[in-house]
Amino acid sequence: MKVTINDVARQAGVSIKTVSRVMNNEPSVRKDTYDKVMAAINELQYQPNAAARNLASSRSFSIGYIYDNPNAYYVIDMQRGMLDACRKHGYELIIHPTNAKSAGIVQEVLDLVQHSRLAGLVLTPPFSEMPEIAQALEKIGLPFIRIISGSTPSPKLSNCVLVDDFTAAFKITNHLLELGHTEIAFLCGDDEHSSSGERLAGYQAALAKRGIATNPKFIVPGSYSFESGVKGAEKLLQLSKRPTAIFACNDEIAAGALFSARLMNIAIPQQLAIAGFENSPFSRQTWPPLTTAHQPNVTIAQQAAELLFRHTKPNASKNLPDKQPVFIPELLVRESTAVSS
């Protein structure tokens, strides 16, 4: 029932130590010895006792994912991606939902790291954008990867996975421009999330490139919520000179805008085009379905975890360059911005 390293050693005809070497990817193990050991491991279905390894090596085989995100779908996707990577490398994932705004958050993170004896951490917004967290983790020397909004890799962001919201927002805005819209409004998300700023910048850049001056009235501050979309759109649509298109910072806001427009009997997309961002599941279930940008969250999370393992595993493929992945969400055109026929 319980297969130990001894059994494997016997089966492979090598010493315990050699099996240990194989398990830990130590150098100086000949290819054929390695194969013999691996064969034995597979045959006996050996699973090293994590507790014992942990105890003996004082290394740990779990990574943590800290989040505070009201968007359940995003979180679930992230978990999935990280779990995929974890399974591949024999790690475990410790999830830790918490409140980013609570006072003792830094201490809470440190406690978690210590208590669960984590080998590393993956952070998504808003944690990935909190300098105090990054500093605290650097101080204790814990590897961590941040998933953040950004377009240009740089040494300062060496431990980041970038999601290029700027370019994606540029593309969405461009899509609206190509449909002939020139009066395009923007509904912002939370100021604290840099994604909101990036998306706004992408929107502005696209307009600028066409030589269209941004109308300050068309840029409405808000937050990542349905209500914010309702209110923002309401304001926009009451303007004497109302926009012909609205680009919302995410799908929830867009859904709110949709809601407002319907209340005011404005036909979508004939009288008003609306685009969202994120490709949340419900973006296909609104009426009409929302044009949006799709982020491959599962893949993003997977990469983030993979990157983390590179810093975590001692003898792994450290030689590989630490390239910084940049993901550009892709444009997904649906009926909410379709050409009116």
Place this chain on the structure above:
Amino acid sequence: MKVTINDVARQAGVSIKTVSRVMNNEPSVRKDTYDKVMAAINELQYQPNAAARNLASSRSFSIGYIYDNPNAYYVIDMQRGMLDACRKHGYELIIHPTNAKSAGIVQEVLDLVQHSRLAGLVLTPPFSEMPEIAQALEKIGLPFIRIISGSTPSPKLSNCVLVDDFTAAFKITNHLLELGHTEIAFLCGDDEHSSSGERLAGYQAALAKRGIATNPKFIVPGSYSFESGVKGAEKLLQLSKRPTAIFACNDEIAAGALFSARLMNIAIPQQLAIAGFENSPFSRQTWPPLTTAHQPNVTIAQQAAELLFRHTKPNASKNLPDKQPVFIPELLVRESTAVSS
């Protein structure tokens, strides 16, 4: 930095073993010794090393949560509840999303249990309703708790947390009846999920109690999805004698029904009342907001985990009776069934 059991023992002036006894709630520790040790633990902020405990005792301090649920909000809530309980008892939660319909699912579960050396498992639908899983777990003697739909505790369901969908559905139907509706249709969820059957039964019971015969045409089979709601409602609303109210098996279906009704220019709730189930976040964001039933998922999950720990921890409060919690989702009246004025 690293506080071990030795430090605590020295601080408290007792032997290591006694500290261990305190940590494990073992009997035969005198009150004042206990207090001394606890004081030392608190003073030093001692956190036992899980790996070492695990190794020495071959007990494990993590439980698993296996799920395959497209509803991210449900899953997130469940995780939260279990995590709360885990933190309280010093356990860790291992999450395992997977595909319930895959062929080797039983083996996959067993592998997970062995690999992650789980102390127990929490199952939600559909896993909690798969007899082969329960059997496999019983065979290896692993404690597990199932969260299932049901109203009456029974010895056979001793390791279950029950969610009384029947009564909740009864209440919703009753609410519609009280509004004066008699032509009430029902949009079913997936047959495989027993919750669908329970809700249907509750609906039927409420009608029966009023002496209203169920109209077979008013019971539309389907699945837990928006599309299913769209199609189901379409069918119902094309009937020569259409219902004046629709009770959908969950909010997603209800949202689909809402969508259909709007397409057909049917005013909600004036011409048609619609009720959902589950109180998903978006049920407040539809137009009009949906009447629904609220399940306290976080609490349910917490209780499930607590119950599990009772089977898992050796010297815990085993004396407590193993009462079976039954949760009755509560009626949440919103505009989609408001009295037309």
Place this chain on the structure above:
DNA sequence: TAATAAATGACCAGCGCTGTCATTAACTCT
């Protein structure tokens, strides 16, 4: 073929805790 380098094994200590059993302290009862 000898010299040099690389791979492997033997062996031991020890990670931080728990299980077992021996020991000591604290009660009970005559």
Place this chain on the structure above:
DNA sequence: AGAGTTAATGACAGCGCTGGTCATTTATTA
């Protein structure tokens, strides 16, 4: 009060593995 009994505590080995140190074997090179 002292023997008998029970409750509380401690000493010690060992869980399964890794890290280190050397000794030994095997491959590689000159």
